[in-house]
Amino acid sequence: MPENCIEIQPINHPLDATVRPPGSKSITNRALLLASLACGTSSLTGVLDSEDTRLMANGLRQLGAAVIVDWSTSLATVQGTGGKFPVKSSDIFCGNSGTTLRFLTAAAAFSGGRHRLSGVGRMHQRPVGDLVAALQLLGSNISAQSPGDCPPVVIDSPPVEGGRTRVRSEISSQFLSAILMSAPMAAGDVSVSIEGNPVSMPYIDMTLAMMKTFGVIPAIVGPGELLIHPAKYQGTGFAIEPDASAASYFFAAAAIVGGTVRVALPGLDSLQGDVAFVDLLEQMGCQVTRERKSVVVAGPARHGIDCDMSAISDTAQTLSVVSLFVMGPTTIRGIAHNRVKETDRIGNLALELRKLGATVTEHADGMTIIPGKLQRATVDTHDDHRMAMSLALAGLRIPGVQVRDPDCARKTFPDFFNELARLGDKTSAKDQT
Numbered sequence: 040m041p042e043n044c045i046e047i048q049p050i051n052h053p054l055d056a057t058v059r060p061p062g063s064k065s066i067t068n069r070a071l072l073l074a075s076l077a078c079g080t081s082s083l084t085g086v087l088d089s090e091d092t093r094l095m096a097n098g099l100r101q102l103g104a105a106v107i108v109d110w111s112t113s114l115a116t117v118q119g120t121g122g123k124f125p126v127k128s129s130d131i132f133c134g135n136s137g138t139t140l141r142f143l144t145a146a147a148a149f150s151g152g153r154h155r156l157s158g159v160g161r162m163h164q165r166p167v168g169d170l171v172a173a174l175q176l177l178g179s180n181i182s183a184q185s186p187g188d189c190p191p192v193v194i195d196s197p198p199v200e201g202g203r204t205r206v207r208s209e210i211s212s213q214f215l216s217a218i219l220m221s222a223p224m225a226a227g228d229v230s231v232s233i234e235g236n237p238v239s240m241p242y243i244d245m246t247l248a249m250m251k252t253f254g255v256i257p258a259i260v261g262p263g264e265l266l267i268h269p270a271k272y273q274g275t276g277f278a279i280e281p282d283a284s285a286a287s288y289f290f291a292a293a294a295i296v297g298g299t300v301r302v303a304l305p306g307l308d309s310l311q312g313d314v315a316f317v318d319l320l321e322q323m324g325c326q327v328t329r330e331r332k333s334v335v336v337a338g339p340a341r342h343g344i345d346c347d348m349s350a351i352s353d354t355a356q357t358l359s360v361v362s363l364f365v366m367g368p369t370t371i372r373g374i375a376h377n378r379v380k381e382t383d384r385i386g387n388l389a390l391e392l393r394k395l396g397a398t399v400t401e402h403a404d405g406m407t408i409i410p411g412k413l414q415r416a417t418v419d420t421h422d423d424h425r426m427a428m429s430l431a432l433a434g435l436r437i438p439g440v441q442v443r444d445p446d447c448a449r450k451t452f453p454d455f456f457n458e459l460a461r462l463g464d465k466t467s468a469k470d471q472t
Contacts (some may be wrong), residue, residue: 044417044441045456047434050463053298054338058458060285060302062087062113063311064451065242066249067279068095068138070115072146072220073253075104077119079274081253086113086279090450091136098131098143102150113279122271123198123224127152133190135159135381135422135450138213141170144192145217148179149224151198157191161422164189165379169207170214176204177229201227201269208237210376216246222267223255233263238349238376241312248310252277280304283311285452286334287354288428292462294320294340294361296435300462306334316354319346323365342366348405349373355405356388356429362408363397364436375404381450382421391418391426395433395440415439424450431459 062085072095074081086092088110096106096115103125105118124146131147133140133156140156144167147154157163168188174181180196183189199221208215215237222229237243247257254273258266286302293300304314306329317336321327324341327334343365348355352374362369377384389399389406394416398409415437420427427448434440448455 043446044443045445046439046441047431048460048463049438050296050435054293054296054300054462055298056289056462057301058286058289058303058462060281060289060304061089061452061454062279063282064089064091064284065138065245066310067092068142069216069220069246069249070277070279071095071099071106071117072142073249073272074117074274074277075099075102075106075119076122076146076221076224077253077272077274078121079119081117081119081274082276083115083117084113084278085281086110086115087282087451088113089453090134091139094132094134094136095139095142098133098139101129101131102126102143102147117274119272119274124150128154130155131157133158133162135162137162137165137211140190140192141167141211141213141217142220144170144181144194145174145221147194148174148181148196149199149221151196152194154194155191161381162190166210167192169210170217173204173206173214173218174199177202199225201225201229203230203232205232205234207234208243209235210238210379212237212239212242215243219246219257219265219267220250223270223272225269227269229267231265231267233265239312239352241350244312245310280310282451283309283313283316284353285455287313287316287357288432288455288459289462290317290320290334290336291357291361291432292435292459293336293338294323294325295338295364295432297339299335299337301333301335303332304334305332306330313351313354315351316357319344319358320361322346323361340365343369345370345372347373352377353425356384356425357432359388359392359406359408360429360432363392363395363410363413363433365410368407368409370407371405372402373404381423382426384423384425387421388426391430394418395437413437417441417443420444420447422447424448424452428452428455431456435462
């Protein structure tokens with residue numbers, strides 16, 4: 040076996056498993072930020088322990104928030120700063136965590152001071168110009184230092200006081216979420232116009248819902264127009280849901296192997312749009328049961344579909360692997376922005392799927408996958424956690440699939456490969472209920 044590889048063991052019987060994914064990365068990082076801005080103390084449960092969330096916690100501490108996390112018990116206590124970060128000079132390393140860099144960029148601009156936010160090499164290739172431009176319209180002296188309006192981001196400016204701005208979110212919904220969450224810090228009203236068609240709209244809905252939980256409700260003044268008044272977030276107790284993006288891998292396992300997987304995840308009132316991934320599996324022939332505290336998928340999937348995944352693009356790689364095991368082609372649309380994620384999640388994904396025997400045609404905003412004769416392969420992760428976890432699923436049916444550099448899954452799901460191996464244990468459903 041090549042160095043730093045893991046070989047996935049096929050499962051030769053129908054699944055009967057119950058899985059509880061770790062806490063949502065998206066909710067964890069929003070909750071840590073909102074709690075840090077709040078008045079008083081917040082107690083967070085279900086906090087995700089991952090590279091991205093540790094980077095967020097460290098960045099918030101560098102800005103002056105008191106963030107205490109017991110990663111072993113998924114509990115965080117955050118003493119809020121009362122509305123504005125006190126530290127006025129920082130150099131924050133954000134790794135390859137887009138949420139950390141984008142959310143803290145806006146927070147630092149609204150707090151004012153001299154701040155630099157940087158990351159790994161790939162982060163310095165991920166455009167942030169739309170966020171920078173929106174903050175400049177609000178009067179911030181901010182710039183992106185790498186070609187193509189990419190990080191590092193440098194701020195040397197008084198606090199944003201308020202005003203009107205426009206936000207384009209066609210590359211990432213996080214640009215809009217970043218400004219919305221920090222806008223209550225301003226001394227005056229902040230008016231936000233949303234330009235274009237934002238991707239991943241459910242994440243914006245998540246942001247608005249969480250702002251409300253912490254005591255601030257932006258006003259919707261018209262289509263694509265929001266108004267945020269000066270306000271103070273209030274510390275609170277908050278339970279973080281299991282991660283719906285992480286859950287997609289286990290739903291997909293049922294679709295690929297057959298049998299049933301129950302995932303402990305709100306099936307009826309989740310904050311997370313990625314729960315809708317199971318709707319696509321249902322279209323592919325799986326049976327889906329949505330319950331208040333769980334979602335159950337019974338497979339296998341049987342036929343390909345044509346779908347727009349713009350709202351749930353983080354699960355596009357997962358669906359692409361399911362498509363290897365069905366009859367007929369699957370076309371995924373609406374994910375052009377996936378080319379500027381942790382890797383090119385269209386071009387590099389197509390490369391790896393072809394190794395496994397598929398015929399893949401790239402489109403400007405997605406791809407068409409035609410199943411072929413499946414074959415063993417060593418697949419590359421391209422230092423992308425979602426490439427690692429989704430491509431590993433192919434090994435549940437194809438003997439000899441090896442995943443190179445699997446440790447990149449630590450970015451959001453450190454225990455993923457152990458959880459995947461436990462799926463094959465026929466007692467897993469009994470043991471975890």
